[in-house]
Amino acid sequence: MSNSQHTPGIVPGRLNSEAYSDNFSDLHPPLDDHEARVAADRCYFCHDAPCMEACPTSIDIPLFIRQIATGTPEAAAMTIFEQNILGGMCARVCPTETLCEEVCVRETAEGKPVVIGELQRYATDKRMDAHPYKRAASTGKKVAVVGAGPAGLSCAHRLAMKGHDVVIYDARPKAGGLNEFGIASYKSTNDFAAREVEWLLSIGGIDLKLGKALGNGLNLETLAADFDAVFLGMGLAGVNALGCDGEEKDNVLDAVDFISELRQSTDLSTLPVGRHVVVIGGGMTAVDAAVQAKLLGAEDVALVYRRGQDRMNASLFEQDLAASKGVRIITHATPKAVHGNGAVREIEFAYTKDTADGLKETGETFRLPADQVFKAIGQTLGDGQGLSLEGRKIRVSDSGRTSRDGVWAGGDCASGGDDLTVTAVAEGRDAAEDIHNTLMGG
Incomplete structure (x- = not known):
């Protein structure tokens, strides 16, 4: 442990190099x-x-x-x-x-x-050394895929395998989506996400164009005109606001950005972390942020969720993992105000209870010391490009069809299903099958 107890505020290098290596090693070492x-x-x-x-x-x-x-x-x-x-x-x-x-x-x-x-x-x-599939004969059809995350990659691969030419667009400088930027480092070590993308693309017929997103270099009208079909798998771009006083203060941050920065870091000792970290949310992202803050050397990490522990989206395994790493899980509490002079110093919560009319505040409040707060309370779609929505997501059929002919969607940006990597893969695959059948006159 470094001399963090003598250093106020958010600093890097709270641990020694051996501790970083141990803390962020493979969560489940491979079987021999x-x-x-x-x-x-x-x-x-x-x-x-x-x-x-x-x-x-x-x-x-x-x-x-x-x-x-x-x-x-x-x-x-x-x-x-x-x-x-x-x-x-x-x-x-x-x-x-x-x-x-x-x-x-x-x-x-x-x-x-x-x-x-x-x-x-x-x-x-055992099969990541060479790609195991060959492309079918070219169909002469072109498909645009927006988003190089699990849904987009799954869709693109299935389409390429069937002989279609695919162009994948992604806003980030690297492909992989949440697999590359949004998963805890100890779950995917040794740059596996990037290696898997390279392996997947080696089937051929897939052109990857980075730094382009809907509303930023891409327009659905143009894509629909230039391609025979379009698949949207861009995930959710924005992060929901806390909706409380003071959340604009310094060091109140988005958990997804924290995880992304950590995943892309080549030296964990350069990542600053607070002494008292509070994570607000109850899903996988909240747990990943809380655990990794603790593993970076935070002295006290609290994960605060507005409902009961049984309502958390994070699995019991993930909750137990957080607890085993020293994260305190506080339930039935919702943020009311962020306090501090310029930067966060405390965050105030109101206790909640479930009633017949929904979640209600009890009138009691408490404060937690915090020099760093991470928001993990869900994400928003951003630009829906005029498609019909269902809540905060694009409305789709079981096969991924949107309200516009020739446009499919899947993954986190689309309605239905859980926000899981495996669900996104299934939705991308199924949409690709429907796109193929449609393009080939089935």
Whole structure:
């Protein structure tokens, strides 16, 4: 530990280099061959496969685990990629504890599921050396994909595989979307997100153009005129406001920006972090920000959520992870005011309770010391380009069709589904199939 207790404010280098390395190492180290075979042998290979039903991409989980058990992990990888071309990243970041592993018969019977996520990572890592798919003959059709995140990449790959020419546009300087910029560093180490994108694009037929977004160099009218189809997978651009007095003060920041800066850092000792950090929100982003603030050396980190802990979007595993790293989880509290002279020094909360008429404040308040506050209370769409919306997202059909002919959407920017990497991959894949059928006259 550095001399942070003698240094007020937000400073970098609170820890020594060994601590940074340990804190941000792989959350789940990869299985070796023997460990994978032992883990695979625990699978009952259920005929009705509740794990497969729980997977948003419908991977044939019993089949790929059987392939691992019989010593053919490369075949297992192909079983996974057939449904989820980003199966490598999903194995690292997917909340398997609330999806496939939660319904595993071993979990039901023994409280210890087959480690499906770790087995998926083991298999997919075996096929990341060369791209396993070839393009079909060219169809002469061109498709624009806006957003190089999980939905856009999944859609682009499936379209390219079927012989269409694809141009992906993305606002950021690197492709990958939330996989590259929005996931905790300890979930995706060794630059895996960038390596996976490079591997995916190596199928060919996909042109990547960075630094372009709708409203900033791109217009839906022009894209619709220049391409045979358009897929929107740009995620959510803005961050919701706290809606309380003083939130414009210095060091009240967006959690997504904090995570992004951390993910792109080559030297964690240069990232400043406060002594008293407060994260507002109850989802995965809030937990990722809170845990990483603690791992960077913050002395006290509180995660504050307006409802009960059972209502948090973050899984119980994520909540337990936060608690194990020393994060305090405070529930039934909503921000009322940010106090400080120029920069935040305290944040005031009101206690809340659930009533028949919704969430209500009790009238009691409390304050937490804070020199750094991170907002993780949801994001907004930004420019909807005149498409019909459902709440804060683009309204789509089950196959991703929007209110405009020739335009599809999927991932976080589209209605329906959970805001998960694996869901975005499924929506991009399904939209690509519908785009292909439409372009080929099906």
